[in-house]
Amino acid sequence: MGYAAARGGLNAILTAENLVRRLRDLDPSERIELDQFTGRLRLLVDRVMGESGLWAPELAAMALRQGEGDLIEAVHLLRAYKSTLGRLDTAIPVHANDIQLVRRVVPAFREPGGPQILGRSTDYTARMLTTTDRDIVDASDSTTTLDTALKTRPSNSRMSDVLRDMDLLVDRRRTDDPEPFDITRTPAKPPAPRSALLSSMARAETGALVNQWYRNILGPDGYLHEVTLGEVRHGKLPINVRHPMTGGSVNIGSFRATEVEAIEDLNGSEEDRTRFDVGYGFCFGHNERKAIAMANLDIACYRDGAKSGLEQSLLMTTDGLDSAGFLEHLKLPHYVTFRSMVERKVAVRRVADGKN
Amino acid sequence: MGRTEMTLEATVNSSPTTIAELVGHRTTETFALLDEESKREIRRALLQAVCIPGYQVPFGSREMPVARGWGSGGLQVTLACVGADDAVKVIDQGDDEGVNAVNLRRLVTMSTGIDETTEVDEATLIQSRHRIPEDDMNENHILILQVPVPEPLRGIERDIRELARMHAEADYSRMWVSLYEDKVRNGVITQSTGYPCLVASRYIVATTPIPRWDIPRLHQSKFLTLFGAGREKRVYAIPPYTDVEPLTFEDVPFEVESADGATCRLCGSSDSFLVEMPGKQESWSCSDTAWCRRQRNT
Ligand SMILES: [Zn+2]
Numbered sequence: 001m002g003y004a005a006a007r008g009g010l011n012a013i014l015t016a017e018n019l020v021r022r023l024r025d026l027d028p029s030e031r032i033e034l035d036q037f038t039g040r041l042r043l044l045v046d047r048v049m050g051e052s053g054l055w056a057p058e059l060a061a062m063a064l065r066q067g068e069g070d071l072i073e074a075v076h077l078l079r080a081y082k083s084t085l086g087r088l089d090t091a092i093p094v095h096a097n098d099i100q101l102v103r104r105v106v107p108a109f110r111e112p113g114g115p116q117i118l119g120r121s122t123d124y125t126a127r128m129l130t131t132t133d134r135d136i137v138d139a140s141d142s143t144t145t146l147d148t149a150l151k152t153r154p155s156n157s158r159m160s161d162v163l164r165d166m167d168l169l170v171d172r173r174r175t176d177d178p179e180p181f182d183i184t185r186t187p188a189k190p191p192a193p194r195s196a197l198l199s200s201m202a203r204a205e206t207g208a209l210v211n212q213w214y215r216n217i218l219g220p221d222g223y224l225h226e227v228t229l230g231e232v233r234h235g236k237l238p239i240n241v242r243h244p245m246t247g248g249s250v251n252i253g254s255f256r257a258t259e260v261e262a263i264e265d266l267n268g269s270e271e272d273r274t275r276f277d278v279g280y281g282f283c284f285g286h287n288e289r290k291a292i293a294m295a296n297l298d299i300a301c302y303r304d305g306a307k308s309g310l311e312q313s314l315l316m317t318t319d320g321l322d323s324a325g326f327l328e329h330l331k332l333p334h335y336v337t338f339r340s341m342v343e344r345k346v347a348v349r350r351v352a353d354g355k356n
Numbered sequence: 357m358g359r360t361e362m363t364l365e366a367t368v369n370s371s372p373t374t375i376a377e378l379v380g381h382r383t384t385e386t387f388a389l390l391d392e393e394s395k396r397e398i399r400r401a402l403l404q405a406v407c408i409p410g411y412q413v414p415f416g417s418r419e420m421p422v423a424r425g426w427g428s429g430g431l432q433v434t435l436a437c438v439g440a441d442d443a444v445k446v447i448d449q450g451d452d453e454g455v456n457a458v459n460l461r462r463l464v465t466m467s468t469g470i471d472e473t474t475e476v477d478e479a480t481l482i483q484s485r486h487r488i489p490e491d492d493m494n495e496n497h498i499l500i501l502q503v504p505v506p507e508p509l510r511g512i513e514r515d516i517r518e519l520a521r522m523h524a525e526a527d528y529s530r531m532w533v534s535l536y537e538d539k540v541r542n543g544v545i546t547q548s549t550g551y552p553c554l555v556a557s558r559y560i561v562a563t564t565p566i567p568r569w570d571i572p573r574l575h576q577s578k579f580l581t582l583f584g585a586g587r588e589k590r591v592y593a594i595p596p597y598t599d600v601e602p603l604t605f606e607d608v609p610f611e612v613e614s615a616d617g618a619t620c621r622l623c624g625s626s627d628s629f630l631v632e633m634p635g636k637q638e639s640w641s642c643s644d645t646a647w648c649r650r651q652r653n654t
Contacts, residue, residue: 009453009454009455009457009458010458010462012455013455013458013459076419076423080419080421082419083389083390083391083394083418083419083420084386084389084390084391085391086391086392086393087393182416184416185397185416186414186416187414187415187416187588187589187590189414189516190516190517191517306517309514309515312514312515312516321419321424322424324423325423325424325425325426325428325587326424326425326504326587327425328423328425328426329423329424329425329426329504332426332448332456332485333448333449333451333454333455333456334449334486335449335631335643336449336450336486336487336549336566336567336629336631336643337486337548337549337550337565337567339567339613339630339631339632339643340548340549340565340567340568340569340613341548341549342632343548343613343614343615344544344546344547344548347544347611348542348543348544348546351542351543351544352543
């Protein structure tokens with residue numbers, strides 16, 4: 001068959017692949033071990049898992065190492081890997097209050113019910129680049145003992161509950177329990193249920209969501225104003241499945257997540273001015289930036305009520321692989337389409353010159 | 357359904373004792389990259405697409421080893437259709453040797469073990485970006501076109517809900533107005549590739565972008581054409597022997613690309629889609645490289 005004719009392109013590809021592999025794997029520095037990614041670059045690993053929609057720290061570390069630290073590349077590797085796997089089971093829903101907290105911040109109240117836990121955070125650390133090894137912590141240093149926050153469970157006093165008890169929250173809890181929209185099996189497009197919006201944002205590229213939010217502050221959009229955060233939580237949640245024989249709940253693991261509630265002041269003429277509403281953000285790993293943007297945009301999208309393009313923007317333009325893939329496809333050959341465009345330029349000119 | 361069968365089969369054949377083993381066994385059985393459940397789902401969407409020519413069917417586009425925008429939709433369609441006896445031809449801009457064509461072809465052949473070919477008459481599946489081969493194709497061929505933007509009306513309307521309404525009601529008046537305004541302003545219709553066509557007198561489709569040169573090939577074609585848009589998660593189809601009419605006016609004939617008497621510097625043809633090397637004499641050559649080579653050899 002006509003095989004030999006197709007060799008030139010293949011050789012170019014193989015050479016490129018070889019260059020990447022050799023220059024990466026034969027770098028004079030030590031190869032980075034997977035536990036160095038998960039242990040020392042945990043926020044990067046968390047972001048890859050969040051944007052992949054797959055909780056798998058070791059695989060995320062492998063993807064980052066293979067992709068030379070390119071986040072989008074790592075997400076692509078992980079999601080493409082997931083495509084080859086069937087689904088064995090669906091976990092039993094777990095209540096967000098079952099979280100084992102390692103961090104909880106409640107900006108809306110000085111003394112909320114339950115703990116305020118600053119936890120592992122650089123929020124109030126001076127951003128000064130450490131250029132020496134002098135500050136590296138030594139295991140014997142007693143001032144840095146780890147606290148036992150992981151064992152802390154919140155009381156049920158999440159801020160939306162507190163506000164509801166004070167009759168300060170509009171009630172739009174639904175009484176039915178619809179199946180969540182599965183964005184990995186059905187493409188989400190407007191009008192979509194809230195679960196489609198939330199899962200799209202949970203998997204979105206972090207920077208895309210932050211930008212969607214910031215467009216409202218200094219850009220052309222005005223869907224939202226500055227909200228008050230009710231909850232910013234980071235902690236561990238269990239994964240439980242139903243035992244195939246007994247039907248009982250079995251714990252098969254856990255994952256970490258960031259959860260945010262954003263309290264919105266309702267100021268629209270048609271809105272209930274005596275109460276607040278709340279937006280929700282939730283994503284894999286420790287990624288407060290993303291969860292806060294998500295909670296803000298969730299309530300903004302609800303208040304917009306499909307009047308504008310916000311829902312479409314959130315559902316269809318925030319996925320990192322979609323946007324980056326399409327952007328980069330511009331590198332592919334386009335000489336057939338370009339030839340056709342040139343031909344039309346000549347045709348328009350010919351008409352203008354009266355030669356037709 | 358298929359999932360349970362596969363799991364049981366894996367259990368019986370090799371008796372895995374852990375979940376990790378069970379999962380491992382499943383992945384090694386993957387023919388054509390995707391799990392069977394995914395391939396069935398894509399085939400169901402394709403069947404719907406064939407039944408409603410030109411209608412954009414949503415499907416659960418998977419993440420592929422190629423990036424979105426790089427043929428991931430066409431690849432999923434090919435992998436959902438491929439069987440062990442198929443032979444695949446893959447072209448990009450008409451060229452079997454283009455790097456993206458090579459990459460997609462090796463993914464198909466590596467994951468299936470099927471034959472590859474550059475010859476249309478040896479191929480059963482032809483995946484292409486931006487071209488239809490110059491050769492005649494028949495009922496034995498499935499042409500799979502990679503689609504970057506499946507929505508033909510996006511140039512005149514951005515809102516997804518409004519677009520759905522326009523297609524549902526076949527309300528294409530604004531499309532006609534835009535073509536009319538184009539003609540009035542510019543003297544010609546300036547749409548270059550991806551020329552909008554009415555399929556089976558019902559749906560307007562985006563023709564991927566193939567050049568206008570290729571559009572007449574779609575009308576009453578003997579072959580089935582499947583369109584895969586991975587990023588936008590849609591498939592659509594033009595079944596064999598279906599009317600495909602480029603949108604134009606009674607007194608404005610549809611024009612394909614012309615190159616003012618230019619001929620291919622390699623085969624001498626003036627009856628193929630030619631591409632140009634800028635700033636050179638005798639700079640034209642056929643975009644379809646396999647066809648060009650055969651013209652020289654016969
Ligand atoms: Zn030629």
